Amino acid sequence: MARSTRSNDWGFPRWRGYGSGRDAAPVRLCDRAGCEERGDCPAPKSPNNPDRWYFCEKHAAEYNQGWNYFEGLDKEEAERREAEERGEAAGFRQASWAEWGGSGDGTRSRDELRALEVLGLDPDADFEAVKKAWRTRAKEVHPDVRPGDKAAAEQFQKLQVSYEVLRAAEERREWKG
Incomplete structure (x- = not known):
């Protein structure tokens, strides 16, 4: 019996793949x-x-x-x-x-993380926790509560700046979302 010399390349569609071979791709x-x-x-x-x-x-x-x-x-x-x-x-x-990163996955800026640290909160704290922590800590060091205390006034300013940074970031998130 004669050996068949016919290839699989004849006609349309082609009967073999267009690639050079059928080898598995390295993974x-x-x-x-x-x-x-x-x-x-x-x-x-x-x-x-x-x-x-x-x-x-x-x-x-x-x-x-x-x-x-x-x-x-x-x-x-x-x-x-x-x-x-x-x-x-x-x-x-x-x-x-x-969502394959944990806290610190890029959703918060370095300034926001510093602000959360000043308020004594975790990096994944929500804005309600921020407001609560800010109110609690600000009441302790407010200049009206501690008149003449420079350290308390300085701490109050840090709390204010931290709150403003986090509030602005929250507004940006709401605006995007």
Whole structure:
């Protein structure tokens, strides 16, 4: 019996794929031990090192949660790097809807986090908690309650500024939302 020389390329539609082969595409797995998810989120192995770990979204968020990129830098260098990071990574703020980051996931600015710290609140506190904390702490150090106390007046000013920063941010969120 004669061997068939007919190929699968004749006619329409083509009977084989348009690619060069049917080989499986290589997939990088998450570098976390025991994880079988796709590892497509790079994370630095150490500061100022080009080597990267590749994690799935869940493990990348866990790894980055406690990472301090500015540790060991003086204030000016940290501010310069932060400005560079904000400029380069501004588009990633839009990905906050994915919710794979915890508090500090980019939904609050550094100023808002400082203001929450002054009020003694967690980074994920809602605005009602902000109002309550502000009223409570402001009553304790108000200049009418403590006349002539410069430290109390200074603390009251810090509370006022913190509240204004958080109020403005809340208004921006409501306006966008």
